[in-house]
Amino acid sequence: MPTVCTLSRRAFLLGAAATLAGCATTETSVKNAPIPQKVSYPIVPATVEELAARYAAVEDGGHVIPAIPYQEIDPKYYRQRVTDPTGEPAGTVVVDTASRFLYVVEPGGTAMRYGVGIGRDGFAWEGEGVIQWRQPWPRWKVPADMIKRQPSLAKYSVENGGMEPGIKNPLGARALYIHQGGKDTLYRLHGSPDWKSIGKATSSGCVRLINQDVLDLYKRVPYHARIVVHQGGLESV
Numbered sequence: 001m002p003t004v005c006t007l008s009r010r011a012f013l014l015g016a017a018a019t020l021a022g023c024a025t026t027e028t029s030v031k032n033a034p035i036p037q038k039v040s041y042p043i044v045p046a047t048v049e050e051l052a053a054r055y056a057a058v059e060d061g062g063h064v065i066p067a068i069p070y071q072e073i074d075p076k077y078y079r080q081r082v083t084d085p086t087g088e089p090a091g092t093v094v095v096d097t098a099s100r101f102l103y104v105v106e107p108g109g110t111a112m113r114y115g116v117g118i119g120r121d122g123f124a125w126e127g128e129g130v131i132q133w134r135q136p137w138p139r140w141k142v143p144a145d146m147i148k149r150q151p152s153l154a155k156y157s158v159e160n161g162g163m164e165p166g167i168k169n170p171l172g173a174r175a176l177y178i179h180q181g182g183k184d185t186l187y188r189l190h191g192s193p194d195w196k197s198i199g200k201a202t203s204s205g206c207v208r209l210i211n212q213d214v215l216d217l218y219k220r221v222p223y224h225a226r227i228v229v230h231q232g233g234l235e236s237v
Contacts, residue, residue, distance in 0.1 A: 043110065060173055065211045086105055171188070172192045173211045
C-alpha cells in the first residue's frame with residue numbers, strides 16, 4: 001500500500017518532489033495578476049443562463065475549449081462565490097482536499113470557490129507555499145518515475161519533448177506552479193480536459209480544475225500568492 005505523505009502547515013515534505021514530478025512542465029513568469037476585490041452581499045446562486053455562459057465553449061490562445069456539460073457535475077463543484085470559511089487573508093489560495101474545493105480569499109469575508117480533482121492516496125500532501133510561476137497552455141513532460149508506472153507515456157518523456165499544448169494535454173489551459181523555500185515542489189494547480197474527474201481523487205498529486213475554471217482562477221490569483229493545502233478539511237484547522 002502506498003504511503004500517504006503528511007506535513008506540517010509550515011513546510012512541505014521534501015520527499016514529495018519525487019512522487020509529484022508527473023506534473024512538471026516548462027515555466028513562465030507572469031507578475032501582474034490582480035488582487036481580488038471586495039464584493040457586495042448578498043451572495044446568490046448563479047442562474048441557468050449564467051451557468052451556461054460560464055461553462056460554454058471558449059477560444060483561448062488558438063485553442064477551442066469545448067463546452068462543459070455542467071448539468072452532469074454535482075452543483076456544489078460549480079465555480080461560485082461563497083462566504084469565506086478559511087480565515088485566511090485576502091489573496092490567499094486555500095485547497096481543502098477533503099471537500100474537493102479550492103478557494104481564492106477575497107476582501108470583505110467572501111471567497112471564490114472552485115470544485116477540484118485531487119491526488120489519489122499515496123500522492124497527496126499538505127502544507128504551505130507560494131505560487132511562483134504561472135503558464136498558459138503548458139507542455140506536459142512526463143518524468144521517468146511516472147513512465148515506470150505507465151510505460152505508454154514514454155513518448156511524452158522529457159527527452160522526447162513532452163506533449164504539446166492543446167485541449168488533450170492533461171495540464172489543460174493553465175498551470176500555476178507551487179514553490180516552497182525558493183524551490184519547485186513539482187506540485188501544480190492546473191486545468192484538465194477530464195471534467196468528470198472533478199470531485200474525485202485520481203491525479204498524481206496535482207490539483208486539477210475544469211479548463212473554464214482554471215482560466216478564471218488564473219485571472220484572480222496574485223503573483224507570489226500564498227497557498228495553503230489542508231488534507232484534514234477546514235473543520236480540522
